[in-house]
Amino acid sequence: MTQELNPSELERSDEAPSAKRRWRLSRRGFLIGLGAAGASLAVGAYFGRPALHLFMAETLAASEHAGSSFMQLPEDPPLWLEVLPDSRVRLSMVKVEMGQGVHTSIAQIAVEELGISWDDLVVVQADTSSELSDGFGTGGSFSVATSYGPLRRAAAGMRSLLQKEAAAALKQPERALRVEGRGFALAEDQEQRVDFHRLAAGITDWELPEEEQLPLKAVDAFTVIGQSVARVDIPDKVTGRAKYGYDMRLPNMLYGAVARPPTLEATLRSASAGEAEGMPGVEQFVIDVEEGFAGVVANSRSAAWAAVQAMQTEWDEGHLWQQEEIEALIEPEGAGGVTIQREGNAAGVLGRGSAISATYQSPFAVQTPLEAPAALADVQEGQVNVWVSTQSQERAKGLIAEALGVEAETVRVVPTYLGGGFGSKLDTGVAIEAALLSKAVGAPVHVGWDRVEALRNGYLRPPTKNILTGALDDAGRMAAIEHRQGSSEVAFSFMPNFLAYVMGADFGATIGSRIEYDVPNRTVTAWRRKLPVWTGWWRGLGLFANTFAVESFVDELAAAAGADPLQFRLDHLPDSSSGRRMGAVLEAVAELSGWGTPAPAGRARGVACFISNTMVAQVAEISVDETSGEITVHDVACAVDCGLVVNPDGAKAQIEGNVMWGVGSTLIEQAFVKDGQLALNNFETYPLLTMREAPNVRSVLVDTGGETPFGMGEPPIGPVGAAVGNAFAAATGRRIRTLPMTPERVLEALAASGS
């Protein structure tokens, strides 16, 4: 296996496009998302918006992928696969590699169905000039799940077509042939063989077999899928050779920097060179006050950064927001609540008896991948090339074309490796800046943000406030739960308004807020309030905060019932396939963690889980220093059922990374607004988890017979906060319901009377 990256070929691709072949139209799956939206409009017209919104939320929860219609990838073999002159096969990757290992796991899918050896596949990142396009981008833990079916069919189709051709070339029946090296050979006489390239070169008009006749391998015959294949991108990542957006270079390249608004609502009033005039290395100032743009191009990055600081800019500040004002906005009450789940009559039950109520909160948080946003743009007449660390090259292409006022077809966006994404690199601002500066100066321009720019100028994870009220019946079972969830926009920041109208609740903000346990009366209502801070995608979206609330509350109900928290969860799983899968995962984590045996001296355990297509259960083992108020997370045991596992070691790496993210968000990470601006400077104001605080992570992948893969990059982040909080309650008898669990909050909780 070799990894071939377009970004390292910095010359514009002048390779002649291979002769176009004719292909039958590929089959398209039924478009679930569009179907749901179409149907729901009718429902909405008939029943009114609340019913529409409930219907949409239920439909999304029931569908495999939110909005799967626009995530549909093509199945035409030549879009994915090409036979090289040496008869190796080249696989084009439309998904980007940001550390989640998809260039390897997706390659495994292709190799499996092609039947070739691992070393005979070459992986290349597709750029937007490829017909293999992906309107959604890379995120949402959808890469393997959405590539699996289409790529299997594309690869099996390719193999079948080549085999048919080989049969004709060798004058043998197809069934007598098998893949041997980089071609087909007669099974009984390997001397009779023909290479892939000779087969492919002669073909101009192929017909794909019908879906039923595609020779797909049986899942239990897989030999590549399900193996811990070594990642294709790692060798270049330990030798410094891997190229990211920040590393892109062209001859005669210049460096750009752009002035940043001093406050959240600031608008540019005037800008000029000011004291930057004549500074060494400065090439050109680029100012468009109407567009709010004031930038500079220089011959070194240091010179560009120094010059932009010295430029004269005046801003209208707008309202100087304070943190308390923003927190008041996300109260889950009053107008605008959208009910996203309703069964039975929770309000009726809760109004009758003694109810338990608790409020959970989480703060703003920043994705802050260690590679800050970066792009290189080369804008020439009729052709724009942009290399960028992006999770959505198609979105970048459209926005760059719009900003430059050129046709989208003239813009080619080349995704590089990403030095982390975590949702933040669906933003493309840096690529637009580089393009505008390159256009103005007439040379390639690289823009790389510094850390302070990166912390303040992207979108954040919105704060949340979740109020849960519940009641037990006489047998100690959960009889009713009402969940009121307040937050801001996550997905809706990036979606057209009409979709927000149709959907009502922002699925990105509400993910994890449904009550999936078997509770006869349950209602979940979400409030989405626009904030003066840009909020959006973050690893797991609202999953981390909502699961913290729901799974902490379930623990509180278990305590009220006097039940073992793990058994309590098992006792409330729905009698369904997902209930049984979750049960198996909970039992696996019980075994892995030694649940039911005493924890080591001074430590306590807490359990939490998340029910979705991917099932996750975790047990955190912690200790609390009652003098300093520090919580130490020693060990997190995690069991996951993510359906069919393509690369077990890669899946485990995702579990480990998610646990670290979860622990960081549980103990450390928080951002504030102060005097109209995010109070974020550099990492001293937003420290990250280090190896010293990093727990040991043990994981197990539970096989419940899933035949398709589900997401793995985000679900394991869900339960971490609740597992730690539940362990804290087990250790101290107290609860911390506001994240992060800082030493101050710990000492406060320990000093308070009662829980």
Next chain:
Amino acid sequence: MELKVNGTSYTLDAPDDERLLWALRDRLGLTGTKFGCGVGICGACTVHINGAAVRSCLMPLAAVAGSEIGTIEGLAETDGDDVIELHPVQQAFIDYQVPQCGWCMSGQIMQAASFLAQNPQPSVEDTARAMSGNYCRCGCYVRIRQAVQQAAAALAGAEEAAT
């Protein structure tokens, strides 16, 4: 200005106060050394100066002229583009499939290589302390810890074999 990087001398026309990180990346094209924070907190820019792990984002060129500067590109034994033999830390990072996005990894590896040269038999606590100035946002800490311990064992084995 004369810089000696990975055994090669370069003459640069750069300001004395330019930070080593940008000279390496933008003037010499050695982009394996990464920018993370620019203030010496995250460790992504770690290089070796006369063998010691140093944050290149803070280091003015004038302060390192004449020193032996080592970057990730010079850590393995190479012949042109061919890697002859990886440093034991690099090998361990492959063996444990450590990197995810990889952006911090040059810094992690340079930090670990320098640390192990000074402390060949570290305890797990020693390793955590020595590596705690290197952020990994993907959260590869479990594997970094394991890989550094394995590299220590490999280095000790090599030492033993040599004596």
